[in-house]
Amino acid sequence: xxxxxxxxxxxxxxxxxxxxxxxxxxxxxxxxxxxxxxxxxxxxxxxxxxxxxxxxxxxxxxxxxxxxxxxxxxxxxxxxxxxxxxxxxxxxxxxxxxxxxxxxxxxxxxxxxxxxxxxxxxxxxxxxxxxxxxxxxxxxxxxxxxxxxxxxxxxxxxxxxxxxxxxxxxxxxxxxxxxxxxxxxxxxxxxxxxxxxxxxxxxxxxxxxxxxxxxxxxxxxxxxxxxxxxxxxxxxxxxxxxxxxxxxxxxxxxxxxxxxxxxxxxxxxxxxxxxxxxxxxxxxxxxxxxxxxxxxxxxxxxxxxxxxxxxxxxxxxxxxxxxxxxxxxxxxxxxxxxxxxxxxxxxxxxxxxxxxxxxxxxxxxxxxxxxxxxxxxxxxxxxxxxxxxxxxxxxxxxxxxxxxxxxxxxxxxxxxxxxxxxxxxxxxxxxxxxxxxxxxxxxxxxxxxxxxxxxxxxxxxxxxxxxxxxxxxxxxxxxxxxxxxxxxxxxxxxxxxxxxxxxxxxxxxxxxxxxxxxxxxxxxxxxxxxxxx
Numbered sequence: 359x360x361x362x363x364x365x366x367x368x369x370x371x372x373x374x375x376x377x378x379x380x381x382x383x384x385x386x387x388x389x390x391x392x393x394x395x396x397x398x399x400x401x402x403x404x405x406x407x408x409x410x411x412x413x414x415x416x417x418x419x420x421x422x423x424x425x426x427x428x429x430x431x432x433x434x435x436x437x438x439x440x441x442x443x444x445x446x447x448x449x450x451x452x453x454x455x456x457x458x459x460x461x462x463x464x465x466x467x468x469x470x471x472x473x474x475x476x477x478x479x480x481x482x483x484x485x486x487x488x489x490x491x492x493x494x495x496x497x498x499x500x501x502x503x504x505x506x507x508x509x510x511x512x513x514x515x516x517x518x519x520x521x522x523x524x525x526x527x528x529x530x531x532x533x534x535x536x537x538x539x540x541x542x543x544x545x546x547x548x549x550x551x552x553x554x555x556x557x558x559x560x561x562x563x564x565x566x567x568x569x570x571x572x573x574x575x576x577x578x579x580x581x582x583x584x585x586x587x588x589x590x591x592x593x594x595x596x597x598x599x600x601x602x603x604x605x606x607x608x609x610x611x612x613x614x615x616x617x618x619x620x621x622x623x624x625x626x627x628x629x630x631x632x633x634x635x636x637x638x639x640x641x642x643x644x645x646x647x648x649x650x651x652x653x654x655x656x657x658x659x660x661x662x663x664x665x666x667x668x669x670x671x672x673x674x675x676x677x678x679x680x681x682x683x684x685x686x687x688x689x690x691x692x693x694x695x696x697x698x699x700x701x702x703x704x705x706x707x708x709x710x711x712x713x714x715x716x717x718x719x720x721x722x723x724x725x726x727x728x729x730x731x732x733x734x735x736x737x738x739x740x741x742x743x744x745x746x747x748x749x750x751x752x753x754x755x756x757x758x759x760x761x762x763x764x765x766x767x768x769x770x771x772x773x774x775x776x777x778x779x780x781x782x783x784x785x786x787x788x789x790x791x792x793x794x795x796x797x798x799x800x801x802x803x804x805x806x807x808x809x810x811x812x813x814x815x816x817x818x819x820x821x822x823x824x825x826x827x828x829x830x831x832x833x834x835x836x837x838x839x840x841x842x843x844x845x846x847x848x849x850x851x852x853x854x855x856x857x858x859x860x861x862x863x864x865x866x867x868x869x870x871x872x873x874x875x876x877x878x879x880x881x882x883x884x885x886x887x888x889x890x891x
């Protein structure tokens with residue numbers, strides 16, 4: 359039976375630009391402005407600049423980066439020149455602005471990055487236009503990228519090249535000795551940027567979580583990172599993890615946050631079932647709506663998460679499983695601290711197609727990841743939107759949108775919502791506020807007896823998910839583009855899993871005298887003597 363993919367969604371709001379897949383109007387050529395004169399052709403602009411150059415343009419623009427007030431004033435002048443009467447920048451106007459700025463700086467505008475990609479990267483409202491605030495973020499980013507490129511060129515021209523070290527000594531991030539402020543107790547995890555520990559604050563005696571970010575892994579302009587930290591510490595929303603402080607030493611930046619003792623969404627359904635909670639659509643909607651509220655707030659602050667998944671949504675307490683209170687964690691800086699990354703950042707199986715193909719994250723990318731999470735939660739993790747066991751498989755499934763929608767067919771309105779959120783073209787995905795307007799939320803609230811997938815409930819507790827270490831290794835390897843090692847990892851697990859059960863038992867691991875002991879040490883053996891693959 360044909361099901362209209364547009365059913366249940368609010369009608370698109372008419373807007374210029376790329377909103378909802380609408381391309382910019384034909385016949386809108388880029389305009390270039392130099393010394394108040396408009397040019398309709400790039401060659402005319404270049405000729406005008408050669409005949410009447412601005413000799414100090416390059417140095418003056420770079421100097422502006424040190425003066426926030428002056429920079430904002432200059433950027434606003436550019437914005438007003440190009441935005442016109444509507445005070446909005448459309449794609450063709452951003453194109454003209456970038457080329458004019460590049461001409462003034464004496465560089466190819468591609469040095470700023472892909473202009474079309476950058477446009478969507480900073481279109482936080484998703485309306486296909488950039489307002490003054492969004493344009494300020496975009497132009498400032500372009501200038502910082504240019505400045506950092508100049509520094510690299512100067513470094514390469516030196517007789518003994520020295521790798522520039524980011525200056526993290528901004529006053530907004532104070533210096534402090536970790537061991538003088540906190541007592542580290544239990545290691546909670548290890549990622550590509552550093553470790554995460556449960557700790558006790560020496561002064562207050564309260565429990566805290568301390569996450570390390572290695573400065574040597576920073577791959578974004580330093581001001582972007584500092585501003586991101588400042589934003590994170592200022593966020594005040596009940597569905598966003600509370601950050602208490604950020605400080606640094608000579609090696610790491612430390613982020614101190616509130617601990618959450620209910621675990622994350624990967625075990626939420628199991629724990630709720632064990633306590634007699636009926637896993638119906640009303641229960642599910644209560645959880646998903648909280649996630650939407652947190653992400654919508656984050657987007658309103660012109661920031662993206664870039665790694666939405668069950669492990670990054672925590673349950674604040676371990677007592678109320680009928681109405682669990684959830685908070686979104688681990689947002690903001692993962693994309694800025696991936697050493698050697700080419701832009702493909704996130705968790706395989708949750709990253710949208712455009713991240714795989716173009717390395718671009720937008721707010722609509724967060725929507726795609728949320729759609730994957732919605733799918734997985736509806737199936738109670740007995741099924742996943744993308745079932746691949748290797749990075750290559752997950753990439754192929756995501757880019758080909760090879761999703762089995764059958765598990766959602768018992769609730770067509772929910773299926774329709776998730777299909778919209780996981781649209782292959784990011785321009786066709788809704789924003790968070792539009793997700794919350796979908797019919798499914800009203801339907802889920804009407805009938806508390808309507809269950810989520812019956813098959814998933816029946817199988818709950820029997821599913822053997824990919825282990826945290828296996829998934830962490832996949833994330834680390836995709837960030838380093840080390841696919842050769844990834845193939846070796848999966849081959850190793852396949853070799854050890856002699857009975858093809860999806861788990862490696864202790865006897866199976868011990869049979870391999872070369873690799874088995876390493877697996878036992880790295881992954882640990884559970885109470886039943888099993889190592890999960």
